[in-house]
Amino acid sequence: MGNERRKPHSIPNLLVNLGLFSPSVTALLSHIKIVLIETSHPGNIGAVARAMKNMQMSNLWLVAPKIFPSADATSRASGADDVLSGAVVCSSVQEAISDCQIVMGASARCRTISWPELTPRTCAEKFVSPNSAQKIAILFGRENSGLKNHELDLCQYLLRIPCNSEYSSLNIAAAVQVVCYELFVTAGLQQPIDIGDRGEIPLATAEQMESFYTHLLQTLYDIDFMQGNSSSSIMRRLRRIYNRVQLDTKELDILRGILRMSQGNKRKP
Numbered sequence: 001m002g003n004e005r006r007k008p009h010s011i012p013n014l015l016v017n018l019g020l021f022s023p024s025v026t027a028l029l030s031h032i033k034i035v036l037i038e039t040s041h042p043g044n045i046g047a048v049a050r051a052m053k054n055m056q057m058s059n060l061w062l063v064a065p066k067i068f069p070s071a072d073a074t075s076r077a078s079g080a081d082d083v084l085s086g087a088v089v090c091s092s093v094q095e096a097i098s099d100c101q102i103v104m105g106a107s108a109r110c111r112t113i114s115w116p117e118l119t120p121r122t123c124a125e126k127f128v129s130p131n132s133a134q135k136i137a138i139l140f141g142r143e144n145s146g147l148k149n150h151e152l153d154l155c156q157y158l159l160r161i162p163c164n165s166e167y168s169s170l171n172i173a174a175a176v177q178v179v180c181y182e183l184f185v186t187a188g189l190q191q192p193i194d195i196g197d198r199g200e201i202p203l204a205t206a207e208q209m210e211s212f213y214t215h216l217l218q219t220l221y222d223i224d225f226m227q228g229n230s231s232s233s234i235m236r237r238l239r240r241i242y243n244r245v246q247l248d249t250k251e252l253d254i255l256r257g258i259l260r261m262s263q264g265n266k267r268k269p
Contacts, residue, residue, distance in 0.1 A: 024187075025056050025184065025187045025188050026056045026057075026058075028128055028129075028130065028187040029055075029056060029057050029059075029128070029183055029184065029187050030058075030059060031059075031132065031133075031134065031135050031136060032057065032059060032127075032136045032137075032138065032183060033059045033060075033061050033096070033097075033100065033135070033136065033137040033138065034048065034052060034057065034059065034060050034061070034138055034140070034176060034179075034180070035061045035062075035063060035093070035096045035097065035137050035138065035139045035140065036048060036060070036061070036062050036063065036065070036140050036172070037063045037064070037093060037139060037140065037141050037142060037147065037151065038063060038064050038065065038066065038141075038142050039062065039065045039066065039068075039142070039143065039172070040066045040142065040143055040144070041066075041067075041072070041143065042065070042066075042067045042068055042069075042070030042072040042073040042076075043070075043072040043073060043075070043076040044076070044143060044171075044172050044173055045062065045065060045068060045070075045073045045076075045084070045087075046070075046072065046073035046074060046075060046076030046077035046078075046080075046084065047076045047077075047171075047172075047173035048060070048140075048172065048173050048176045049073070049076075049077040049080040049083035049084045049087070050076065050077050050078050050079070050080045050083075050173070051173050051174075051176045051177035051180055052080070052083055052176065052180055053077075053079075053080035053082075053083050054177070054180070055177075055180035055181055055183065055184035056184060056187075057180050057183070057184070058082065058083045058086060060083055060084075060086065060087040060088070061087065061088045061089075061090065061096045061137075062087050062088070062089045062090070063090055063091070063092065063093055063095075063096050064090075064091055064092075065089065068087075068089060069084070093139065093151055093154060094154075094206070094207070094210060096137060097137045097139075097154065097206040097207075098205060098206055098207035099135055099205050099206075099207065100134075100135040100136060100137040100205060100206050101134040101135055101136070101202065101203035101204065101205055101206075101246075102127065102134050102135070102136040102137070102156055102157075102203070102246070103136075103137045103139065103154055103155045103156055103157075103206050104118065104123065104136070104137070104138050104139070104155050104156065104157040104158065104159045105138075105139040105141070105147045105151065105152050105154075105155040105157075105158055105159060106138060106139065106140050106141070106147075106158075106159045106160075106161070106175055106179065107141070107146055107147050107152065107158050107159070107160065108146070108160065108161075108168050108169070108170075109146060109147075115152070115155070115157070115158045115240060116156065116157050116158070116243075116244055117157065117158045117159075117160055118157050118158070118159055118160070119159070119160060119161065119162055120159065120161060120178055120179045120181075120182035120183070121182045121186075123138075123157070123159055123179070123182065123183070124182040124183045124185070124186035124187075125186060128183055128186040128187050133200075133202065134203055135205075137206070138159060138179060139151060139154075139155065140172055140175060140176060143172055153236060153239055154206060154210075155243070156243040156244070156246060159179065161175060161178050161179070200248075201248040201249055201250045202248060202249055203246055203247070203248050203249070204247050204248060204249050204251075204252045208249065208252060209242070209243075209247070209252075212242075212247075212252055212255065212256060213235065213238075213239065213242075215256060215259050216235075216238065216259060217231065217235055218263075219259040219262055219263050220234075222262075222263050223262055223263075
């Protein structure tokens with residue numbers, strides 16, 4: 001007995017002792033989707049599922065995965081089969097984010113037009129709250145090329161993981177693990193506070209914003225504002241403005257009313 005080694009704490013027990021491992025954490029993180037886009041290796045999907053389950057997250061969406069389901073994914077999930085079986089497979093990013101008010105893209109690329117940026121920690125501090133009703137999607141791109149520009153255009157924020165500037169390429173599962181860890185720790189430090197129904201107007205969803213951008217582009221053509229080949233650059237800057245503001249549904253209705261009136265006035269003789 002005297003020579004018996006003391007057993008080290010398991011990770012789950014440590015988290016219980018710290019007050020981090022609890023059903024309330026799962027509830028706090030349930031509104032956050034992890035969205036993988038065109039993942040080429042099914043093993044990476046399994047590794048992401050494992051990383052998510054480690055951090056009590058399960059809301060996984062797969063946009064046009066090359067191979068899924070797959071035995072490789074199940075093997076790499078190492079017991080996170082429930083996350084894999086619950087994953088939603090869809091054909092487009094727009095479908096995955098249609099009900100989300102906040103969309104952010106994980107990217108190490110620099111953009112010509114600057115975009116609001118968050119680290120995983122500042123993301124967690126900003127969006128993990130007992131009273132948050134916003135649905136959030138975090139996009140992770142292809143293993144070899146990341147997110148495309150038109151996918152980044154859908155985001156209000158870029159998510160950057162601080163790392164070695166001389167070697168900044170992270171495996172997709174490692175990137176998801178870092179992000180989910182920060183969300184998990186922040187959730188564990190939160191205490192639910194019942195402040196009643198605040199009657200707040202909900203933020204516009206990604207689907208509503210895309211409909212607005214389509215309407216805006218058409219209106220700009222109708223009033224002869226768009227000229228030549230500058231439309232994509234102008235729209236990218238306009239997206240940046242409106243994404244930064246984070247419009248609610250009432251504000252969006254007002255703007256669309258202005259667009260309709262502008263179109264009507266242009267058509268009058």
